[in-house]
Amino acid sequence: NAGVMQNPRHLVRRRGQEARLRCSPMKGHSHVYWYRQLPEEGLKFMVYLQKENIIDESGMPKERFSAEFPKEGPSILRIQQVVRGDSAAYFCASSRTNEQFFGPGTRLTVL
Amino acid sequence: QQQVKQSPQSLIVQKGGISIINCAYENTAFDYFPWYQQFPGKGPALLIAIRPDVSEKKEGRFTISFNKSAKQFSLHIMDSQPGDSATYFCAATSADTDKLIFGTGTRLQVFP
Numbered sequence: 001n002a003g004v005m006q007n008p009r010h011l012v013r014r015r016g017q018e019a020r021l022r023c024s025p026m027k028g029h030s031h032v033y034w035y036r037q038l039p040e041e042g043l044k045f046m047v048y049l050q051k052e053n054i055i056d057e058s059g060m061p062k063e064r065f066s067a068e069f070p071k072e073g074p075s076i077l078r079i080q081q082v083v084r085g086d087s088a089a090y091f092c093a094s095s096r097t098n099e100q101f102f103g104p105g106t107r108l109t110v111l
Numbered sequence: 112q113q114q115v116k117q118s119p120q121s122l123i124v125q126k127g128g129i130s131i132i133n134c135a136y137e138n139t140a141f142d143y144f145p146w147y148q149q150f151p152g153k154g155p156a157l158l159i160a161i162r163p164d165v166s167e168k169k170e171g172r173f174t175i176s177f178n179k180s181a182k183q184f185s186l187h188i189m190d191s192q193p194g195d196s197a198t199y200f201c202a203a204t205s206a207d208t209d210k211l212i213f214g215t216g217t218r219l220q221v222f223p
Contacts, residue, residue, distance in 0.1 A: 004154075033210065042117075042200055042213040043155065056210060091154055093211075098143045098204070100211060102154035 002027065004094050004103035005074075012109045019079040019086070021106045025094030032075045033093040033100060034067060043091060049075060082110045113138060115203050117214025124221050130188040132217045134201035137182065141203040145211070146175065146186050149198045158199075159186070191221045 005024040013019050025032050030050055035043040048056040049069035060067065064082075069075040079086055087110045093100040116135045124130045134144075143162055147155035161168045161175040161184065168175045174187040188195055201214040 006154075031209070035211075035213075042215045043211070045210040045212070048210055056208065059210070095209075098206075098209075099145070099157060099160065101157060102147075104154045 004092055004101055006092050006103035006106050008106060009104060010107050010109070012111060013082050014111050015083055016081050019082050019108055019110075021077040021079075021090050021092075021108070023075040023077070023092030023094075023103060025075070025092075026101055029094035029096050029101075031095045032069050033095070034075075034077050035091045035093065035102075037089045037091060037105075039088075046077070079108075082108075084110045086110050113212055115201060115212050115214045117201050117217060119217060120215070121218045122220070124191045124219065126191065126193060126221055126223045128191050128221075130186075130191045130195070130219055130221070132186045132199055132201070132219075133183065134185065134203075134214050135181075135183045136203050136212075138203070138205070138212075139182070140205040140207065141212075142206060143204050144175070144177065144184050145202050146173075147200045147202065147213075149200065149216075155200060188219075191219075193221050193223055195219060196221050 032049045034046040037043045045059040047067045064080045066078045089105045089107050091105045093102045145160035146158045148158045149155045159170050159173045163179050172189045177184045198216045202211040
């Protein structure tokens with residue numbers, strides 16, 4: 001019973017490039033959440049999605065960030081024109097009820 | 112009102128001792144309070160969780176104490192072990208939002 005899967009685990013981008021982060025939820029889970037963790041800080045909510053729907057994007061920056069969870073395939077968090085301040089660990093979580101289970105994260109470094 | 116305040120920021124405990132981490136919240140709509148354990152380079156792992164209809168929940172060496180009137184909850188780790196050395200996060204959420212609001216984390220070090 002595989003857990004939440006995220007790839008890539010590490011991603012290096014130069015300023016101005018696009019970063020694409022993928023998340024496959026646990027089997028049977030239809031809710032996906034994205035969180036961002038800056039070094040030495042707690043996790044901050046970004047977006048909550050169900051299949052083909054964005055339920056809550058109140059934590060997403062207004063520009064350059066987008067997320068989707070298509071009918072088929074993983075959830076994608078896309079960051080366009082990355083800047084150094086985007087360097088962080090990005091975690092995906094999935095749930096069926098209240099319990100959210102986290103993936104191993106993608107560590108994004110912007111040079 | 113959405114904040115969850117966590118203390119202490121760091122904690123050093125001797126092996127076999129009790130580790131206590133505290134959290135406080137403001138939003139009375141919160142109705143689910145999980146604790147997560149995170150090792151360096153890993154994702155947070157759900158440790159134990161509580162709802163406000165009970166004042167205490169115990170799972171093995173881990174206990175959550177919940178004080179609804181004070182809007183506070185705490186994690187107690189009994190017989191702390193070096194393998195418990197990690198960062199612990201409290202969190203809170205409500206049924207109408209589903210998003211987790213995390214505390215700032217407590218870095219626990221257990222020395223032999």
